[in-house]
Amino acid sequence: MSERRVTMADVARRAGVSPTTASFALSGRTDMRISDASRERVLAAARDLGYRPNVTARSLRTKSTQTIGLVSDRITTTPFAGEVIRGAMEAARERDHLLFITEAGGDRAAESSLVHALLDRQVDAVVYASMFTRYVTPPKELFGRRVVLLNCLAPDFDAPSVVPDEFEAGRDAARALLAAGHTEGIWAIGGHQAVPATPEGIIAGNERMRGLEEVLREGGARLEGVIECDWDTLDGHREVSALLAAGHRPRALVCLADRVSFGAYQALGEAGLSVPGDVSVISFDDQDIASVLRPALTTLRLPHYRLGHLAMELILRPGPLEAVVHRVPMPLQSRASLAAPTSG
Amino acid sequence: MSERRVTMADVARRAGVSPTTASFALSGRTDMRISDASRERVLAAARDLGYRPNVTARSLRTKSTQTIGLVSDRITTTPFAGEVIRGAMEAARERDHLLFITEAGGDRAAESSLVHALLDRQVDAVVYASMFTRYVTPPKELFGRRVVLLNCLAPDFDAPSVVPDEFEAGRDAARALLAAGHTEGIWAIGGHQAVPATPEGIIAGNERMRGLEEVLREGGARLEGVIECDWDTLDGHREVSALLAAGHRPRALVCLADRVSFGAYQALGEAGLSVPGDVSVISFDDQDIASVLRPALTTLRLPHYRLGHLAMELILRPGPLEAVVHRVPMPLQSRASLAAPTSG
DNA sequence: ACACCTTGCTAATCCGATTTAGCTGAACGG
DNA sequence: CCGTTCAGCTAAATCGGATTAGCAAGGTGT
Numbered sequence: 057m058s059e060r061r062v063t064m065a066d067v068a069r070r071a072g073v074s075p076t077t078a079s080f081a082l083s084g085r086t087d088m089r090i091s092d093a094s095r096e097r098v099l100a101a102a103r104d105l106g107y108r109p110n111v112t113a114r115s116l117r118t119k120s121t122q123t124i125g126l127v128s129d130r131i132t133t134t135p136f137a138g139e140v141i142r143g144a145m146e147a148a149r150e151r152d153h154l155l156f157i158t159e160a161g162g163d164r165a166a167e168s169s170l171v172h173a174l175l176d177r178q179v180d181a182v183v184y185a186s187m188f189t190r191y192v193t194p195p196k197e198l199f200g201r202r203v204v205l206l207n208c209l210a211p212d213f214d215a216p217s218v219v220p221d222e223f224e225a226g227r228d229a230a231r232a233l234l235a236a237g238h239t240e241g242i243w244a245i246g247g248h249q250a251v252p253a254t255p256e257g258i259i260a261g262n263e264r265m266r267g268l269e270e271v272l273r274e275g276g277a278r279l280e281g282v283i284e285c286d287w288d289t290l291d292g293h294r295e296v297s298a299l300l301a302a303g304h305r306p307r308a309l310v311c312l313a314d315r316v317s318f319g320a321y322q323a324l325g326e327a328g329l330s331v332p333g334d335v336s337v338i339s340f341d342d343q344d345i346a347s348v349l350r351p352a353l354t355t356l357r358l359p360h361y362r363l364g365h366l367a368m369e370l371i372l373r374p375g376p377l378e379a380v381v382h383r384v385p386m387p388l389q390s391r392a393s394l395a396a397p398t399s400g
Numbered sequence: 401m402s403e404r405r406v407t408m409a410d411v412a413r414r415a416g417v418s419p420t421t422a423s424f425a426l427s428g429r430t431d432m433r434i435s436d437a438s439r440e441r442v443l444a445a446a447r448d449l450g451y452r453p454n455v456t457a458r459s460l461r462t463k464s465t466q467t468i469g470l471v472s473d474r475i476t477t478t479p480f481a482g483e484v485i486r487g488a489m490e491a492a493r494e495r496d497h498l499l500f501i502t503e504a505g506g507d508r509a510a511e512s513s514l515v516h517a518l519l520d521r522q523v524d525a526v527v528y529a530s531m532f533t534r535y536v537t538p539p540k541e542l543f544g545r546r547v548v549l550l551n552c553l554a555p556d557f558d559a560p561s562v563v564p565d566e567f568e569a570g571r572d573a574a575r576a577l578l579a580a581g582h583t584e585g586i587w588a589i590g591g592h593q594a595v596p597a598t599p600e601g602i603i604a605g606n607e608r609m610r611g612l613e614e615v616l617r618e619g620g621a622r623l624e625g626v627i628e629c630d631w632d633t634l635d636g637h638r639e640v641s642a643l644l645a646a647g648h649r650p651r652a653l654v655c656l657a658d659r660v661s662f663g664a665y666q667a668l669g670e671a672g673l674s675v676p677g678d679v680s681v682i683s684f685d686d687q688d689i690a691s692v693l694r695p696a697l698t699t700l701r702l703p704h705y706r707l708g709h710l711a712m713e714l715i716l717r718p719g720p721l722e723a724v725v726h727r728v729p730m731p732l733q734s735r736a737s738l739a740a741p742t743s744g
Numbered sequence: 745a746c747a748c749c750t751t752g753c754t755a756a757t758c759c760g761a762t763t764t765a766g767c768t769g770a771a772c773g774g
Numbered sequence: 775c776c777g778t779t780c781a782g783c784t785a786a787a788t789c790g791g792a793t794t795a796g797c798a799a800g801g802t803g804t
Contacts, residue, residue, distance in 0.1 A: 149517075419791080
């Protein structure tokens with residue numbers, strides 16, 4: 057891409073030293089003796105010429121490209137996935153690394169070919185990411201490589217995982233409910249289900265429900281009912297409408313995803329019930345919409361930025377990677393949809 | 401990253417030819433004569449050994465890395481920006497290129513340093529992207545380089561731009577309104593304003609308004625009023641509430657962004673007005689939320705995927721780039737919020 | 745029979761860095 | 775005065791390919 061770049065040979069020539077000396081002076085290595093005078097001259101020459109090392113050339117020798125690859129199933133499906141990338145990117149930048157982004161769209165062949173494309177470019181490591189928490193089997197090309205699993209788990213694959221702490225989030229939801237005084241009329245909408253097509257897709261649902269029920273029980277409360285449905289606005293609307301039509305009068309709704317909450321809001325509104333006056337709502341995810349709903353939604357936030365950041369941090373941390381599961385807390389975003397139950 | 405890779409020398413050895421012959425056989429070049437027998441043996445050896453060329457090494461000689469860099473102000477601010485990246489990525493992949501993603505967050509120094517990081521890695525070209533349409537001044541490091549401006553304009557910079565066709569979208573909004581029979585009581589909410597902090601940020605607003613008013617006028621209609629406000633849910637809610645409180649009874653609202661529409665929906669609902677029964681709403685952007693609102697929002701879609709795709713296509717198209725502005729159509733998503741005005 | 749092409753291949757160089765091996769001159773010790 | 779040590783540097787090899795220059799064998803034309 058245009059204009060001959062200044063090379064180290066140019067710098068060496070201008071400083072009146074050999075390329076070897078220039079190299080050592082510039083890299084600041086001390087195992088080869090360079091006089092202060094020479095070093096200064098090299099540094100000055102580099103500065104004057106605006107020298108920048110050719111990372112590609114260096115990589116050929118050093119085997120390190122300062123480049124990380126990210127392979128994901130889908131980047132754009134979930135609207136907040138960008139935060140994952142941003143987290144990874146910023147962590148990379150803090151250590152002078154750059155990020156290749158790829159997306160296989162769930163296609164195994166495409167995935168393999170993308171991993172090859174990354175390896176052909178000598179990436180130092182790969183982040184293998186899923187856009188919702190689930191079990192995966194990374195392509196065989198990644199075996200034995202430096203890999204971190206992001207938002208997914210692979211028991212047979214020797215690599216660390218970074219996932220949201222769904223279980224603790226479930227517990228926190230229950231704690232918030234109890235703290236507000238809710239012990240009766242609590243319904244879970246969305247239940248254990250996540251994505252219908254993916255049997256393993258129920259990690260988030262299961263964990264959230266497990267934590268929720270556990271702390272509720274400890275607090276002497278319990279769920280009045282669990283409604284299993286897909287995690288979407290339409291489903292939330294349909295199920296909550298049905299619930300109300302059946303004569304139930306919930307005091308608190310635990311929606312397993314913000315999209316479900318939005319549907320619940322709509323159903324509640326149509327039935328003339330107010331949030332949180334008549335019914336409290338607590339939710340999971342903290343999508344954009346959560347803060348814009350009226351009333352603003354109290355929800356447990358999926359820590360996408362931190363997920364991406366931590367995955368990259370692990371990769372760039374020196375030393376071998378340990379196959380540990382790192383659970384990132386899901387902070388409670390306390391907003392307006394949760395309040396004390398009205399007596400009666 | 402582990403395991404010695406098979407090199408071309410290995411392939412040549414196994415095929416019993418020189419590396420030169422292997423190179424020519426593998427690249428399929430015809431300007432050097434290689435017998436069919438030799439070629440076959442090289443190809444077979446490569447296949448047997450699972451040979452993959454080291455792109456980094458090749459780049460050193462050829463100056464082409466099959467790698468494109470993307471520099472943006474913010475990737476995650478707008479929830480649909482992921483589609484831009486996906487479009488660019490897929491276009492890149494169609495031509496066996498990979499994409500570096502970087503984000504400067506509006507910081508000029510960071511931007512320069514990221515561009516350097518890209519150039520140090522010998523990217524073949526750079527996509528300079530903004531997350532909302534505006535005038536920009538790319539960093540000087542990009543002058544003379546192969547660059548495409550994505551979602552932004554820079555008159556003094558010799559490079560093509562790819563932007564949404566906001567003007568035509570405004571015209572299409574007007575056409576949709578007229579086709580539904582609206583000629584009176586049409587209000588624009590959001591007006592020319594876009595982002596308060598950015599004086600150049602009004603391109604989208606200006607163009608949309610210009611197209612809208614032009615076609616309305618041609619159709620013998622006109623706007624009853626234009627309300628200038630920021631493009632956010634809160635603003636939409638506040639302004640529409642105020643409008644109704646002032647005794648106005650709009651028949652159609654043109655919201656300059658979906659977020660504004662959402663606020664308008666809330667205000668309308670609170671006032672007991674139904675969409676589209678009492679008031680029609682047409683909007684711009686087509687964010688996720690648009691299809692999930694009740695009734696689903698009729699809106700002119702920002703063609704993010706195509707924007708990203710076209711930018712990358714231009715870059716990968718052989719030959720020099722021409723400093724032309726490419727306008728990508730914003731398709732009308734006809735949903736339920738626009739209907740004929742009720743008489744009376 | 746000799747100059748002249750072709751064909752089919754290889755040796756050597758290059759790309760821009762890093763790194764290893766080795767060389768030179770001064771200081772030092774005895 | 776001679777061998778040793780050490781500071782300070784350079785030549786050359788290396789990484790994995792692409793590319794240029796050139797060479798040997800066989801065929802052609804005259």
